[in-house]
């Protein structure tokens with residue numbers, strides 16, 4: 180589709196608005212600290228956060244690793260838990276949505292597991308997988324599994340029954356109806372699930388790294404807390420926030436490729 | 446239309462009800478009988494919610510009647526031998542125009558080259574050339590239903606059911622589509638069962654018009670507008686015929 184001049188102008192306007200929101204937030208934040216409304220020891224100002232960030236790129240103090248090492252360690256855990264949750268949760272959710280026996284078989288177990296917060300799994304996971312990465316991935320996996328599975332399930336359930344009728348009148352088999360009608364019509368919901376799974380994965384990271392880590396953003400934050408280094412805590416938090424946002428943006432790009440028929444509402 | 450007409454679908458004493466979770470029974474069809482003749486353009490006229498879609502679903506075999514029979518000359522048709530143009534289009538949003546049109550042959554495993562060729566011919570027939578690769582979301586209502594019509598004809602069905610196909614269109618587009626559906630019907634030689642709740646549309650299109658009452662419904666009347674096509678909806682004859690049906694329809698509803 181062609182992008183008109185008006186569209187371009189509006190996009191630019193939207194972009195400037197988004198940027199100014201961040202700038203305004205930073206300015207207020209700086210003023211609040213410099214005016215002494217909140218003490219610098221409790222809230223590091225943006226300028227301090229930036230210098231700490233740059234410093235942490237090369238400095239292993241106080242937590243034994245440079246920022247990128249922490250970042251990669253956390254990224255690995257998050258991505259592993261997230262991908263595992265998608266690989267298992269999406270197909271399972273889709274199948275449960277269509278095949279009653281699978282639904283009846285899985286639902287009771289799933290409904291019991293669902294309300295248990297990921298952090299409550301920590302002791303069990305430690306016993307099962309020890310204090311290595313296995314238990315952390317497992318906790319992140321559980322957190323991400325719920326939205327991945329539930330949304331895929333709902334996507335199939337919400338298939339327009341008339342579209343199923345169209346396929347039936349054409350003599351489609353059950354398998355064809357599932358694969359060629361229910362699955363494609365679930366795609367938008369699956370993507371919603373994947374995005375929520377990604378947020379859940381990042382959100383659970385810090386909790387997972389509370390367990391036993393010696394490297395990782397969660398560990399860095401935890402260590403910063405022990406040492407009352409609020410600048411390091413904020414750098415860690417921002418790394419998680421920004422990584423999550425970037426990955427979510429990448430997912431949206433994939434979505435545009437996989438589901439080009441979806442109308443964008445704006 | 447003489448009396449040597451061959452019956453294509455013979456519907457006798459059809460009953461259908463639905464029971465909800467609270468065990469309330471809703472009787473929709475209450476002993477409906479009807480003959481559909483080969484190659485005629487039959488209009489089923491009835492008020493909203495009277496069971497028109499339910500009837501078509503029964504003819505399609507998507508649902509089974511509680512009582513009564515539906516017989517086809519030449520035996521029960523295989524799936525795909527009866528085509529349906531669905532109410533409110535019911536296009537696959539993730540398929541392009543051409544993919545929608547070839548969807549039914551694809552379910553049958555017709556090979557790609559063959560179904561593509563047929564789909565292209567149908568797209569031409571409904572006047573959508575140049576829109577083959579557009580997604581339904583980008584089309585107007587009239588264009589969407591053109592896709593719906595082409596998709597139904599892609600099954601090579603000789604019986605075509607149309608469920609209020611133009612119900613969601615504006616008047617202008619509706620008149621245009623009525624002209625075109627008659628042309629398609631004449632070029633394809635199919636038996637058409639066309640459902641509508643619009644009297645004017647019924648008189649414009651039908652070889653024969655059967656009127657259904659409110660549910661639980663049966664056929665309450667039958668009309669044969671012996672007018673040459675194209676019918677002028679401002680002519681004296683047309684308006685008189687329209688009024689006759691309107692009077693009967695009011696009676697049927699009270």
Ligand SMILES: Nc1ncnc2c1ncn2[C@@H]1O[C@H](COP(=O)(O)OP(=O)(O)O)[C@@H](O)[C@H]1O
Pocket residue numbers: 463464471473491492493494495496497498499500660
């Ligand atoms: N599958 C179903 N379950 C329960 N009620 C139904 C079902 N299908 C249709 N009905 C009911 O039957 C009545 C007739 O519906 P329908 O045939 O869609 O009307 P219309 O004549 O407008 O096409 C409606 O009251 C509708 O609620």
Ligand SMILES: [Mg+2]
Pocket residue numbers: 497498499532608609
């Ligand atoms: Mg209807």
